[in-house]
Amino acid sequence: EPEVTQTPSHQVTQMGQEVILRCVPISNHLYFYWYRQILGQKVEFLVSFYNNEISEKSEIFDDQFSVERPDGSNFTLKIRSTKLEDSAMYFCASRTQGSYEQYFGPGTRLTVT
Amino acid sequence: GEDVEQSLFLSVREGDSSVINCTYTDSSSTYLYWYKQEPGAGLQLLTYIFSNMDMKQDQRLTVLLNKKDKHLSLRIADTQTGDSAIYFCAESPTTSGTYKYIFGTGTRLKVLA
DSSP: OOOOOEESSEEEEEOOOOOOEEEOOOOOOOOOEEEEEOOTOOOOEEEEEEETEEEEEEEOOOOOEEEEEEESSSSEEEEESSOGGEEEEEEEEEOTTOOOOOOEOOOOEEOOO | OOOEOOOOOEEETTTSSEEEEOOOOOOTOSSEEEEEETTTOOOEEEEEEETOOSEETTTEEEEEEEETTTTEEEEESSSOOGGEEEEEEEEOOOGGOOOOOOEEEEEEEEEEE
């Protein structure tokens, strides 16, 4: 069964460093999302992406964040200069046209020290 | 506003039924979802209900939807220790255009042997 994959599973970085979180959505999906879950809290929407552009972003998704689909398979989330409060689990999700159901990846745990 | 509320904790004895409640805000959501998250793990879709349905049964899971009160519940019959996890409800408002998910605060279910 096709699934969304994410790498790395755990990333540790120092404050101020740039990180790139990678996702490979399901191959025929066209809509892509990033969500964040700070430890012990709820899952929050960050951004949605379609047709090579951002379709919606939340207040959390400030200028430090960017997303890209550099090729036909990867979907990346970049945090330019990480802060301690960026420590969280980041989930990628994708869905196909005509379906509302999103398929989630296993997440990347980002720890900023 | 976008706010999905759940009670934080629920404790039940093995073999009993569990009922997890959720109130959502956006009546435009076409589908409403229940996800399970085990410790340190990702999001597992348990079930979903279409907004024109009142009830959906899927093996031990029963979802009830009261659109008038914007209330969703998940009943787990014959609860097992393996059901111990955090359960998130999620709505996907069509008004957003991107069908992003808005997750609830999560209910931590503890099943006592």
